[in-house]
Amino acid sequence: MQELEDRIAKDGTVKPGNVLKVDAFLNHQCDVALFDHMGAAWAEHFAGKPIDKILTIEASGIGIACMAARHFGDVPVVFAKKAQSINLDGDQYSTTVYSFTKQKEFPVIVSRKYLNAGDHVLLIDDFLANGKAMQGLIELCRKAGAVIEGIGIAVEKGFQDGGRLLREQGYDVDSLAIVDAMDPETGEIDFRH
Numbered sequence: 001m002q003e004l005e006d007r008i009a010k011d012g013t014v015k016p017g018n019v020l021k022v023d024a025f026l027n028h029q030c031d032v033a034l035f036d037h038m039g040a041a042w043a044e045h046f047a048g049k050p051i052d053k054i055l056t057i058e059a060s061g062i063g064i065a066c067m068a069a070r071h072f073g074d075v076p077v078v079f080a081k082k083a084q085s086i087n088l089d090g091d092q093y094s095t096t097v098y099s100f101t102k103q104k105e106f107p108v109i110v111s112r113k114y115l116n117a118g119d120h121v122l123l124i125d126d127f128l129a130n131g132k133a134m135q136g137l138i139e140l141c142r143k144a145g146a147v148i149e150g151i152g153i154a155v156e157k158g159f160q161d162g163g164r165l166l167r168e169q170g171y172d173v174d175s176l177a178i179v180d181a182m183d184p185e186t187g188e189i190d191f192r193h
């Protein structure tokens with residue numbers, strides 16, 4: 001998606017440790033017009049799929065998933081939580097994932113009320129790096145018996161393994177920008193086309 005690539009090139013910065021900082025528009029300050037255009041791009045890619053729910057993971061996936069839902073007939077958006085809470089009553093599906101930016105293991109929890117057998121789910125997230133967050137959501141869907149119709153990602157770091165592993169597992173992964181290489185010294189960012 002040219003608009004997203006242009007924005008990354010303009011406002012993104014490359015940090016040591018394979019970190020692309022895009023918090024000016026994607027995962028701290030949020031450009032909702034851009035989110036809206038991203039939702040439209042996923043709707044075009046996944047047109048014809050019987051998607052009736054969007055599943056994401058807190059925190060950064062939530063805003064993107066909510067804007068995307070407007071392009072999928074206002075389907076419900078469910079986000080997996082990364083901490084237990086007294087608000088999480090009743091039965092839950094849970095697993096654990098290692099957080100790339102927080103560098104520690106988190107529980108990933110969704111209430112059984114909001115993820116059901118026979119749901120046709122689109123998974124959405126802001127970043128795909130090693131794929132841990134997505135593998136966690138896939139595990140929750142497997143436990144619930146939900147059908148995964150596809151995976152929509154804003155920024156995939158193609159030099160990390162997550163995207164390759166998901167595609168090898170047969171998932172339709174639509175990443176709107178794929179970074180093939182980035183250099184913290186020069187700030188240069190190369191996109192896959």
Ligand SMILES: O=P(O)(O)OC[C@H]1O[C@H](OP(=O)(O)OP(=O)(O)O)[C@H](O)[C@@H]1O
Nearest residue numbers: 059060099100101128129130131132133
């Ligand atoms: O493919 P992966 O290696 O799993 O990396 C991608 C995940 O990392 C980030 O989550 P993180 O927990 O770092 O931050 P967040 O709470 O801001 O979403 C991002 O939002 C993705 O969920």
Ligand SMILES: O=c1[nH]c(=O)c2nc[nH]c2[nH]1
Nearest residue numbers: 018019020022100127129
């Ligand atoms: O802001 C972010 N930059 C990244 O490079 C990244 N990788 C996973 N999650 C990420 N979030």
